[in-house]
Amino acid sequence: MTTTQTARTPGALRAGPRDYAFELASVNHLLGGPDYSSAAGSCVEGDRMMVALMRMKAGTGAEPHSHPNEQWIFILEGTFHATVGGKPITATPGTLIYIPSDTLHQGKAGAEADVVFFTVKDTSHGLHGIKAV
Numbered sequence: 001m002t003t004t005q006t007a008r009t010p011g012a013l014r015a016g017p018r019d020y021a022f023e024l025a026s027v028n029h030l031l032g033g034p035d036y037s038s039a040a041g042s043c044v045e046g047d048r049m050m051v052a053l054m055r056m057k058a059g060t061g062a063e064p065h066s067h068p069n070e071q072w073i074f075i076l077e078g079t080f081h082a083t084v085g086g087k088p089i090t091a092t093p094g095t096l097i098y099i100p101s102d103t104l105h106q107g108k109a110g111a112e113a114d115v116v117f118f119t120v121k122d123t124s125h126g127l128h129g130i131k132a133v
Contacts, residue, residue, distance in 0.1 A: 009126040012043040012050065024053045036131040037062035039117075043127050050123055056080075056115045061108030067129035069122045071099040078115035082107035104132055 007014040011030035013022070024042050032039030032052065038060035043052040056062070058078070073080075073096070080091040084098075084105040091097055099105050101124075109115035121127065 007043075007045045007126075008123060009043055009045060009050065009128060012045050012127060015044055015046045024051070030127075032056075033062055033065060033128050033131075036065050036129070045123055048123055050121050050127060052119045052121075052127060054117055054119060056107075056109040056117075058109050058114050059111045062106055064104055064106040064132035065129040066102055066104050066132065067121075067125050068101055069125040070101045072120045073097040073099070074118045076116040076118060078113040079110035080107050080115045080117065081110065 005014050005016065009030070011028055013027045015022070022044050024044065027042045027044060029040065030043060031037070032041065032054050037056075039054040039056045039062060041052055041054035043050060075091045075093050075095045075097075077093060082089045082091060082097060082105060085100070085103045089097060
């Protein structure tokens with residue numbers, strides 16, 4: 001890796017010149033929201049976008065939070081029960097969830113299996129959100 005800049009998200013990998021391929025499942029390990037979420041996985045940041053591959057253990061989840069950057073969540077495994085902007089969503093593999101910037105949201109993995117998801121955010125803010133009070 002030829003990483004030259006610091007990532008916005010502590011522990012994330014910052015892609016640098018000529019960094020074109022990443023083994024996302026193993027580049028690093030960090031918490032998706034240290035003070036409000038059980039999601040953990042890997043994160044790589046570029047100039048304008050960041051991606052993460054996260055796992056949320058069965059029956060655990062993320063408390064209500066928001067962030068200044070918009071987010072996409074693509075469910076790969078398990079059932080994810082979310083609320084985005086007050087709207088309940090049940091997402092299964094293949095479901096894509098859109099979270100606009102500054103929108104309160106939360107989610108929980110179903111009790112029967114872990115949820116694995118791929119997420120994309122713009123880099124106007126780091127990966128971590130702001131827990132609702």
